[in-house]
Amino acid sequence: MADDPAAAPAKAPLRRGVAARGSLALRLMLVSAVWSAIALAVAGLVLTELYRTDIVRGFDARLEVYQKTIAGRVAATPAGETPDPGSLGEPRFLLPLTGWYWMIRxxxxxTTVAASRSLYGELLDVPSPPPDxxxxxxxxxxxxxxxxxxxxQRVTVGERRYDVVVTGNADEIRTDVAAFGRRVFVTLAVLAAGLLVASVLQVRIGLRPLERMRAALADIRAGRNTRLPSDLPSEIAPLGQELNALIETNVAVVERARGHVGNLAHALKTPLSVMLNEARAEDGPLAGKVVEQVQLMRAQVDRHLDRARVAAERRVVGAAADLGRSLEGLANVLRRAHADRAVDIVVTAPPALRARIERRDLEDVVGNLMDNACKYGRGRVRVAARGETDALAARPMVTVTxxxxxxxxxxxxxAEVLGRGRRLDETVPGSGLGLAIADEIVEAYGGTMMLGRSELGGLAVAVRLPQS
Known part of the structure; x- marks a missing residue:
């Protein structure tokens, strides 16, 4: 169909935007990732704090050992003499301003009784210890x-009381804790990456049955299967059973509708045929009028029965038609039907392209359009089918032009050609389906029919149907 703006469709398809749909897998992975990140961060802080507490406790124990050694030296020093604990085995007590100091007050x-050389004349501001x-x-x-x-620590030696003070450089604690924190961070980062990979695998494996169910439903819709598999996981098995029951109920309803349509056709067509035969056996204006009206009644009955049949068939789950096969079959039939005119019919259709429509309905619609093109054209007919994905459509579509x-x-x-109750040309014999009937069939399947100007010079009719 030409892209001429003048070739606007007589009926524009009803479109609706596709709402943004969140991914269930992405939600699960995000929740797992956020929770893992929070849990690992808290674990890292707790581990670092526990390590810091342990380091400080060990540092204090080391200071207390020095403190007890100094207290022993004080106790061993005679009254009136100045105790000199020396380096206590730690050279930093002898080096100036190293942070390792001792002091006896x-x-x-x-007053300060004695102090380590590392204080270098400085004094420490020391709180008073408990007297016990x-x-x-x-x-x-x-x-x-x-x-x-x-x-x-307060030390009592006879009548004398001393406060024994020992300090260490706190930078050693910070450096040790910082190094441990870095190791913990690296370890937890590796663990977080492993948990993320495990979460992705868990979600993919866990949701695989849903993907399998989706593929099974696609097979049912495409006509390759009629039921969902029965070996579904216990969590979604009830859903599969309900869907199978729904499909079976749908098929039963359609079969009943088809039976009612057939019974109604038989019940109406037989009396009409009797009336038509009796009227044709008589002469006169009344008989002619009866024949005329009975034929109109038959046409209306056929039309509404076809609409009822289409409405029932479109609700059949799995209805699908192979476009290439149907279009080539129609082209072969019409080439023989119009052999006297040598009509050139060219069909273009991708392989395996399928439409969501009963094959018989597709051939009724497109066959009527191709037959009209053969009758009203000058000898050239082009039929093309293509799949398309419209961002505004709810699902992929196919277009047959x-x-x-x-x-x-x-x-x-x-608009008049596609109007209800109107035919393109009542005088030309055809299949019995006018463009209005074809349009109703297409609409029943959720599609649209559009008219426009052909690049060949004549009419172009585009039928748009859901893709299977």
């Missing part, structure tokens, strides 16, 4: 604004 006067001799630990600021870990090189139809008559 008179608990009564508050319990060691007290705290973080304090030392000389040159260094952070220190301090342990102070029939073009001829005849005189065409004026654009002002497009």
């Amino acid at each position: 008179d608990a009564v006067s508050g 001799g319990t060691p007290t630990a705290a973080f304090v600021r030392g000389p040159v604004d260094a952070d220190l870990r301090l342990s102070v 029939v073009e001829d090189d005849g005189p065409g139809v004026p654009e002002t008559r497009y």
Whole structure:
């Protein structure tokens, strides 16, 4: 069909935007990823804090060992003499301002009795310890604004009372904790990556039965199967059973409708045929009028029975027609039917392209269009089928376009041609299905029919149907 703007469709298809649909798999993976990230972050903080607490406890135990050693030296020093614990086996007590200090203070006067060389003349601001001799630990600021870990204990030697103070450089604690935190971060990052991969695999494997069900439903819709498989997981097996029951009920309803349509056709056509035969056996204007009206009644009965049949068949799950096979079959039939005119019919259709329509209905619609093109054209007919994906459509569609090189139809008559109860040409014999009937069949399957100007010079009719 030509892209001429003047060739606007007589009936525009009803379109609706496809709402954005969230992915269930993505939701599950996001929830798992967010929860894993929060859990691992909390675990990392807790582990780091536990390690820090353990490091500080070990550091305090080390300071207390120095503290007890100093207390022993104080107790062994005669009264009146200055105790000198020395380096205590730690060279940093001898180096200036290393953060490793010891100090002995008179608990009564508050004067410093002795101090390590590392203090280099500086003094420490030390809180008073409990009088019961319990060691007290705290973080304090030392000389040159260094952070220190301090342990102070009151020691009683006879009538003398001393506060024994030992400090260590707190940077060692921070450095050790920071190194552990980095190792924990790397370890948890690797664990998070593994959990993410495991989550993706879990979601994909867990949702695979739903994908299998979707594929099974697609097979049913395409006519390759009639039921969902019975070996579904227990969580979705009830859903599969309900869908199978729905399909069976649908088929039963359609079969009953077909039976009613057949019974009605038999019940109406037989009396009409009797009336027509009796009227034809008589002469006179009344008999002629009866014949005329009975023929009109038969045409109306056929029309409405066809509409009822189509309405029933379109509800059959799995209705699908192979476009290439049907179009080639119609072209062969019409070439023989119009052999005297040597009509050139060219069919173009991709292989395996299928439409969501009963094969008989597709051949009725397209056969009527192709027959009209052969009768009203000058000898050239082009039939093309193509699949298309419209972002505004709810599902993929197929379009079958029939073009001829005849005189065409004026654009002002497009709506009239597709109007209900109207035929393109009542005087030309045909299949009995006018364009209005064909349009009703297409509409019953959720499709549209559009008229336009053909590139060959005549009429172009485009039939748009859901793709199977």
